[in-house]
Amino acid sequence: MRVTVDRDRCVASGQCAVIAPAVFDQGEEDGLVVVLDHAPSPEQKPELEEAAFVCPARAIALE
Amino acid sequence: MKDPAPAQLAEPFPWPRYPFDPPELYAWLRRERPVTRVHLRNGQPVWLVTRYDDVRAILADPRASADLSKEGFPQFGFRPAGAHERPFLRMDPPEHTVFRRLLAKSFLAKRMQAMRPRIQQLADDTIDAMLAAPDRTADLVTSLALPVPSTVLSWILGVPAEDRDFFNEETQHLLNRENTGDPGAQERALRAGKSLRVYLTGLLEARESRAEAGEDILGMLVTASRDGSITRQDAVNTAMVLIVAGHDTTANMVAVGTLLLLHHPDQMAVLRAEPELMPQAVEEMLRFLTVVHLVVLRVATEDIEIGSMVIPAGEGIVPLNFSANRDDAHYPDADCFDVRRSCRDHVAFGYGVHQCLGQPLARVELEVVFGTLLRRLPELRLAVPFEDIPFKLFSQINGVSALPVTW
Numbered sequence: 001m002r003v004t005v006d007r008d009r010c011v012a013s014g015q016c017a018v019i020a021p022a023v024f025d026q027g028e029e030d031g032l033v034v035v036l037d038h039a040p041s042p043e044q045k046p047e048l049e050e051a052a053f054v055c056p057a058r059a060i061a062l063e
Numbered sequence: 064m065k066d067p068a069p070a071q072l073a074e075p076f077p078w079p080r081y082p083f084d085p086p087e088l089y090a091w092l093r094r095e096r097p098v099t100r101v102h103l104r105n106g107q108p109v110w111l112v113t114r115y116d117d118v119r120a121i122l123a124d125p126r127a128s129a130d131l132s133k134e135g136f137p138q139f140g141f142r143p144a145g146a147h148e149r150p151f152l153r154m155d156p157p158e159h160t161v162f163r164r165l166l167a168k169s170f171l172a173k174r175m176q177a178m179r180p181r182i183q184q185l186a187d188d189t190i191d192a193m194l195a196a197p198d199r200t201a202d203l204v205t206s207l208a209l210p211v212p213s214t215v216l217s218w219i220l221g222v223p224a225e226d227r228d229f230f231n232e233e234t235q236h237l238l239n240r241e242n243t244g245d246p247g248a249q250e251r252a253l254r255a256g257k258s259l260r261v262y263l264t265g266l267l268e269a270r271e272s273r274a275e276a277g278e279d280i281l282g283m284l285v286t287a288s289r290d291g292s293i294t295r296q297d298a299v300n301t302a303m304v305l306i307v308a309g310h311d312t313t314a315n316m317v318a319v320g321t322l323l324l325l326h327h328p329d330q331m332a333v334l335r336a337e338p339e340l341m342p343q344a345v346e347e348m349l350r351f352l353t354v355v356h357l358v359v360l361r362v363a364t365e366d367i368e369i370g371s372m373v374i375p376a377g378e379g380i381v382p383l384n385f386s387a388n389r390d391d392a393h394y395p396d397a398d399c400f401d402v403r404r405s406c407r408d409h410v411a412f413g414y415g416v417h418q419c420l421g422q423p424l425a426r427v428e429l430e431v432v433f434g435t436l437l438r439r440l441p442e443l444r445l446a447v448p449f450e451d452i453p454f455k456l457f458s459q460i461n462g463v464s465a466l467p468v469t470w
Binding site: 011012013014015017018019026028029030031032050053054056057058 | 122123163164167168170171172173407408413414415416418420422423
């Protein structure tokens with residue numbers, strides 16, 4: 001799987017970092033999404049899908 | 064055959080709700096007229112959006128503006144005297160983005176999680192004080208639901224904890240503006256708005272006179288107004304909206320959430336037996352109760368096609384998050400309260416760029432408070448009949464003004 005994010009859209013809600021902490025984090029200063037793992041394993045798919053759906057800014061794309 | 068439109072639809076919006084449930088009409092609207100035009104008490108037409116998918120679509124749509132200075136914005140509830148008093152909640156990007164970025168650091172999910180031990184200590188101390196009552200009864204609102212979020216807010220914002228009673232009381236008045244059953248409500252709401260502004264201006268002035276503005280939010284606002292990235296007026300507006308949003312919402316969730324658990328002993332038993340379910344139970348309580356009921360407002364800046372309707376440019380929109388969270392099309396058996404349900408995708412915190420900034424804090428506070436209450440008060444129950452509990456059925460935020468309990 002590939003994870004891409006749009007930091008211009010991100011509103012720092014931090015939900016992705018709580019749902020999938022192995023893949024997403026928040027920048028210390030601006031709270032914006034930081035991708036820790038751009039190519040996570042397929043087992044992480046359920047929480048990645050949840051993070052993408054829950055993201056209020058629709059800033060997460062999965063391929 | 065379709066149901067005829069209920070007569071209530073012609074009544075001015077908002078309609079009466081129930082202690083735990085939205086007006087029945089929301090379910091009818093979701094089924095028959097998911098996007099529909101109604102009138103506010105002042106005669107202004109607004110469009111109600113009732114389905115989960117549609118509410119999310121509107122809240123993600125840049126043509127649905129949150130800017131209250133735009134023509135057609137719903138003239139409803141707590142609102143400032145003019146555009147200069149707009150909080151960032153009532154602005155659009157890029158104006159809104161400045162504030163969101165400025166405040167994000169103070170509400171990082173990790174930072175809020177790191178506060179958990181301190182919040183746990185606060186919850187324990189607050190409950191110790193409550194349990195000291197010799198007659199084993201207390202008003203849960205004044206002895207737990209209000210003090211915990213107010214104190215946490217005083218840490219983060221930098222408002223003195225001893226002023227808590229003042230800002231609690233003024234906030235209650237502010238949000239009671241639409242109470243048709245109380246003739247003095249509007250006047251008191253306006254007065255409360257003014258007195259909170261005077262109070263916060265004084266606090267900010269006191270900070271400005273210090274060499275170091277401080278690391279809390281008031282300090283950051285002073286620094287940002289010094290370097291010109293926001294105005295002094297913006298700093299007051301921001302502090303004001305954070306005080307209102309930061310404690311009345313969480314306090315009402317604590318009070319009504321406790322009541323909901325007491326009303327569903329089976330669910331409470333599940334949570335006592337399996338405390339690890341607490342995080343998802345909190346999501347379910349947020350979804351089911353949606354205490355922030357009538358705050359999310361928008362105006363169409365262009366024609367917006369949604370479902371089979373077109374919301375014309377210049378007309379107000381009320382995306383009903385309470386209705387969305389009870390949409391059976393998204394949550395099977397949505398009117399059933401079930402702590403085992405997985406529903407982190409609820410819209411109780413809103414959706415889109417304005418989604419609640421303080422949500423990671425609210426989650427930690429609620430998990431800690433409910434967890435501690437269930438663990439430490441195994442005999443917790445109501446001290447009065449359910450019918451005697453004073454629900455705030457007219458407030459923009461669902462809640463109770465008192466919750467007498469015993470243990």
